Structure formats: structure tokens, C-alpha cells
Amino acid sequence: MSEINTHHQHQLLDITRRHFFSECGVGVGKIALAGLLSGAFRKSAMAKPVADPLAVRSPHYPAKARAVIQLFMAGAPSQLELFDHKPALTAMEGKPIPPEVIGGQRYAFIRPDAAVLGPRYKFARHGACGAELSEMLPQLATVVDDIAIVKSCKTDQFNHAPAQIFMNCGFAQPGRPSLGSWVTYGLGSESEELPAFVVMSTGSGISGGAANWSSGFLPSVYTGTRFRNAGPPILNVASPAGADARLEAETLGLVSTLNRQTLSRDGDPEIATRIAAYEMAHRLQASAPELMALQEESPETLALYGCDPAKASFARACLIARRLVERGVRFVTIYHAGWDAHSDVAGNVKNNCKATDQASAALVADLKQRGMLDETLVVWGGEFGRTPMVESSAVLGRSLGRDHHPNAFTMWLAGGGIKGGITHGKTDDLGFNIAEKILHCLGLDHERLTYRYQGRDFRLTDVHGHVVDALLT
Template identity: 45%
Template sequence: MTPQTRRHFFSQTSAGLGAAALASLEQRPAAGSQAVGGLPTLPHHEPKAKRAIYLFMSGAPSQMDMWDPKPAMADWYDKDLPESIRQGQRLTTMTSGQSRFPIAPSVYKFAPHGKDGTMVSELLPHMATKVDEISLVHSMHTEAINHDPAITYICTGDQLPGKASLGSWLSYGLGTENENLPAFLVMTASWSGRQQAQALYNRLWGNGFLPSKYQGVALRSSGDPVLYLSNPDGISPKIRRRMLDSLGRLNEAEYARLADPETNARIAQYEMAYRMQTSVPDLNNISDEPQHVLDLYGPDVTKPGSFANCCLMSRRMAERGVRFTQIFHRGWDQHGNLTGDLPKQCRDVDQPSAGLLTDLKQRGMLDETLVVWGGEFGRTIYCQGKLTKTNYGRDHHPKCFTIWLAGAGIKQGFVHGETDDFSYNIVRDGVHIRDLNATILNLMGIDHDRFIFPFKGLDQKLTGVEPASPISAIMS
């Protein structure tokens, strides 16, 4: 065994485990699999999904204005939320000082769609045509009540920074089906609503305690798609190759001296960047897409950085074997002027989301691709600030919100969970965000309880130490 230095022993606490984990990462799965990398012990069971696309609505969409209609609230306009409903639940500092909590019924009309008459808001005419292909979950909940910890929680399994993200876990465990692209790619789409939006930090797609080769790679909408991917002026591909070969020899010598697994990760990242110089421009070039496909995603599809363009890109990534793609769409934090901003946000995502499902289905890919749509928490039925018949704002609400899933292993035309008349408390089939992550892992062939990484004396898991279970009711 390669000796480890005292410095590296104490830097990792669990000395040797990181090197052992890295060695296992470099092994290929059993013969017949197309995956490169990943753990030889995975999958734990036959996967239903080969890949996943996560459409993340950063800022928290208003569930009662989009997916979870509450018609009884029409009779409660401007009446205070009863204490029997609130039950002393925590409020944010933005509304905790209000003297009243006036009910703000949704101004948007809902209509039945699909074979079971699933109710969908007029804000989502394209997704309304897809209700027979998705599972709606109305009973999501979380403990986090502020954006940054809430997004960090759902993306990494912990409200505190430092843990590995969902995409990094999948990249680490399952590897990639394309050696020329990362297993985990991230895009941040432009948005049309309130322009002051919550910041998104790269820890949301970070590797945490996992080797850095498993962090998400963010694609940019302008300039180089990936920073520093292009060769500097005066550096030819031949010279770049010689530089990487020399760097590789230096890093191999460093690994022989320190046995730090992060050194091998650095070598892998250099090589991936070199291969991406060819693969990423090809990925970004949508000139080969026929017009009828572009039309599925809507008029903004050719605008780099638009949500429509990102959705088309996610399909192209899925075709090329990218394991996990995550699109962040900001601007959903509507504390005021909801009726001014929410329609713009819905226009951004409605047709592209439906178009993505149609495109995947037409290509025979939806049966092996999991698609998830949702935010970090929900919104309150009561108004923040001034209430009028035509406009209102809503505060953060972690006790219930709506997401949807579609594709591989997901029941079609199914609605799970129920909230009370105020969309304030769950009355049936609550689903914690840990359960959502357990579901995604399960559909990818992974038992969340057995999927661990030893770090600082603990068996780290995406779903943490609290109980979690896949949402079996929505799984086909």
C-alpha cells in the first residue's frame, strides 16, 4: 500500500477511506453496462431511470395559484387566518410583525383536465395538457423557512453548507454514460418576474466531502459555455495536450508521495476539460434541431439562457448520456405584486416544461428519464403587505407545497397528498423532502439507506439520519 503522510492522515480523519473510495470509483460496472466510473456495488436494484432532469423553481412557487386550488377561500377574502389553522407555526420576520393575516384567495381560475379532471390553473395551459402523464404531489413539506437553508436542504440533504449535492451523489455512485461530458451539468435560466432574486451558490451543485470530480459543471449562456474551457491565445490543441501530459506526470508523482485521492480527481478533471473542448460546442449547437422540435419549447428556445433553451439543452444532454441535469429558474419569491410577476414566471416555464416531456416521449426517452419540477417550499394563503381584490403577495410557507414528477418509474395521471382548505396544513399523505430524494435515488436503482460515504467518522447519506422512504404511492 502506498504510504500516507501524517499531514494527510489528520486532514481526512478517516485516513485511507478516501483513497479506498476513489479506487472503487475508477472501477467499471459489470460487463454489458455502458456506464463509466461509479461504484461496483451499484445499482442496488434494477433501476427504472437511467438519468434525471430536475427543473428547480428557485424562490418557491405559489401552490394555491398554480396546482392546489382552494375555492372555499373566496368566502374568506380579507378575513384573518384562524389561529386554529396556524397552530402557532413559525412565521418569517417579514410577516411576524403584521397585526393581521388577511386571507388572499387566488384570482386565477382553475379548470379540470385529463381523464380524472385534475384541476390546473389558467396560468399553466400547456402543462394542463400533461396531467395524464405526471404525478402531482400536493403534500411536500420541509422544516426550513428561509430560502438559502431551504434550497441547500433540498439540494444537499442538510440546511448547513458543506454536504454533497444530489447530482454529485448520483455522479459518484453511478458514473457517466459519456466519457466526454460530465455526469452532472447545471444551468441557471433567465427569468421574467421580479428581477431581484435570491442568490444561487455553487454549493447547491457542489461535491461537498466527495472528490471534486463529482461536482456539477455549470454551463453559461454567454461567452465560453464553461469557464477556461477554450485554449488561451497562442496555445494550440497540441501544446495543450503536452501541458496536460506534463501536469499528469507531476500529479502522479504527488499522489505517490501523499496518497491524496483529490490528486487523482484533479487529473480526471484536467482530462475531462480537454475532452469537453470538443463535446461542449457540439452540445450547444442546436442548429441541427428541426423546426417542429424547436416549436415544442416555445418562442424563446433559440435565446441562450432562456428556460426554453435550457430545457432543450437538457434533452440534448440526456441523449448524450449525462446522468443528471439541473435547471435553476429564479424569480419565484413573490412577497408582493404576485399577480404582476407570477404570470411572467409561468410563461417562462409552462410551454418549455410540457415541450420537454413531449420531446422525450417522442424520442422514446421518457420511459428511462425521470423529470422533477418544484421549488424549496410553498407560499402562505394570507397576504403579506397590502391586499386588494386584484393583487397580493405571499410569504414563505414550508408546511405544504406542490411538486410534480414524470417519466421513468412514475405513475401517470396521479395525484398524491392533500392539504386543508387554507393550503396551510397537510391532511393526508405528507411527503418530506428527504422522501423526495429517497424516491429519486430509488428510481435510479439506489437504496438511500445503503448509499453512504465515510467522512469524519460518520456514514454520510443524502437523506441524513432522520427516517426517509421513497414515495411508493407515485411509483409504477
């Protein structure tokens, strides 16, 4: 068992309880209360009646990154129209792909002998590093020296839901904890008020659904908290219609008074935790509007992202993500669905780049100018790639599309622990494990971050993976 595991599951719980009672004795709960009401709830061991599952924990080794922003391009973007320039395909366009190229691979819709489709967009070299990007990514080109492009990504799955769940949880069937849950479990939360793991979604619905941010067999407290696009982002953060601030203060005051009486009678430290939770809820109600006050951002920043604060969009979500990380949130995932270009890949890429290119690049630039990029890891990518062969079917009304391609896709990473301005891997390389790299940047060893379930120590990367040093600073 790893340190964190032991620490988390049994011993700390016992030790702190015993410690609390042996040092303080029953009836001295008020001392504890004084501590937690003064805001030291998370930090002071004395004031902590039970092990806080979200307490900040040390990584396995010094971390490069403190937080992660995952830009999940659901539906699978075409690497061939964005990052992976293959002029050879143009020469072969219209001819069937040679069978030796694809071996026995099966596809979702097309036959293995489908014709080749050349890249739909022009590519050019950018930045000091000279990385090739398509004309659909003009904004990303401006930060290309800060990102590491990984072209050799590969997955086990070629349907959306299982592939999304695989990317997030390391397993194609639902039921395992997601990356964000593992990270929160491993490192705890630095924010006392905001959830440690936040999920936003700006495109169409996500076929993998909540399994993508599920805590699986980890305690549910590590489940990603969904931020809504309309209304206050956190569920139930707003007081009911008709209630004013005074009423809420008086209500919480009454609840607190009565709970304290119960604490002094029953002596259960969980009551003290509940009192603290209501205090934090009250603070969260105050801080949530502040978090969402995007109009406070400078006009330059809003323009950088292309964000209209009043309108739900990917740009708005990226800006919120930066503000969340600023406030100590550990892991933010933004889903943007809609890259599933079975037909008209050119139009699909154009529309989705219009929605995401500027804001993705702005996030990297903004984090950098604020000095936050060094400790924030940004990860961009989908659940698989798209075929070099064309998908067209009169039966399904599709033309000039690309099918699902599990064997090659591109992701990029930027920020804490990642070397900027490099391109890793060629599309005929073998596998690459993004998850363990993310853990590595956060100072977590993917072989030591474990949780005991059904009799064995599970880990995100199961029995696979090694860290690619070439990408790391």
C-alpha cells in the same frame, strides 16, 4: 458500510492499483496508454490505472431512471395559483385566517392573523386523469397524464437560502453533499467527455448559491459543474484567442509526448490518468460546440420549447438539458429564480409561467416522443410554498402578495419510475420525501448510499424518510 462506499473509498483503489502492477508491471504503462487512447478508458479495467471516481457503478437494485433533470423553481412558486385549487379561500377572502388552522406557525413577514387571499386564477380539470391545473399552466395541461403531482410537500425551512439547501442537501446549513453529487457518487458518469452533474441558472441569482450543488464532504469531483449562459457553457473549454486547431493539436501532442517520457521514467499510474485527462479534454473541446449546436434541432422542436438558440432562456436550458441527458449526463439542474411573490402574486405567477410553462411541458413531451422519458426523471418544484394569507404592507410597499409557507407546496415528477396522471396528497397530509424517491427511481437505496465523514456514515436523507409506493410504477 454500503457496497458502494467500500467499493469507492478503499478497496477498489487498492485492488486496481495492485492489479495493474502485478498484471502489467512497470514500464508496460504503454499498454495502458494504448487502451486509454483508444477511448476505452472508462470501460476497460485493464486500462484503468487508478479507480476512476466517475466510473459507472451498478445501482443497489434495477433502476427505472438513468438520469435526472431537476427544474428548480427558486423563490418558491405559489401552489395556490398553480396546482392547489382552494375555492374556499375565495369565500373567506379578506377575513383573518382562523388561528386553529395555522397553530403556532411563524411566517417571514406576515402576522399569524393576516387576512385570507383567494386564488387569483381560474382552475380546470385536464387530461384523462382530470387533474386540476390553473389557467396559468396551459402547456403543462397538455402533458398532465404523464406527470405525478404531489401536493403534500412540506419542509423544515422558511427562508430561501436554507430551504433551497435543505431541498438539495437534506440539511439547512451548507456543508452536506447535494442530491446531484450523491447520485453521481453512487452511479458514476456515462459520459466520457461531459461533466456528470451539470447546473444551469436562467433567472435572477440563487440565494443558496453554490451550496446547492456542492459536493460537501464528498470529493470535489462530484461538485455540480456550472454551465454559463453566455459564451461556451463550460469554463475554459475555448482555446485562447489567437490559437488555431493545429496549434492546439501540436500543443497537446507535445504535452503527451513529454508526459509519456515521464511515465516511463517515474512509473506513477497517475501520469497515465493525466495523459488520458488531456485526451478527454481535447475531445470535450470538440464535443462542446456539438452539444450547443441547437440550430440543428428541427424547427418543430425549437417551437415546442419556444427556444431561440441565440438567447439565454429557461427554454434553451431545458433543450440543452435534454441534449445533455442524451449524451449520458447523469444529473442536470436548471434553476429558475424569481417566484418570490411577496407582492402581486398574480403578476409574479403570470410572468414566471410565461417563462417556464411551455418549456417544462415541452421537455416532458420531447423526452416522451424520443423514448427517453422512461429512463429520465423530471422533477419540478421550489423550496417551499406560499401562504393562503395575503401579504400586504404599506411599510414595505407590498400588496396582494403571499408570504413563505413551509407547510404546503406542490411539486411534480415525470418519467422513469413515476406513475403519470396521478395527484398525490392533500395539503393537510403529513410529510413526503422527494429525495429518497429520486434515489429510488435511480435504483439507489437511500439507506445504503452512504459516505464516511467525521466518523460516521452520512446519507442524504439522514435518519428520515420512507418511499411512497403510490407514486411508483
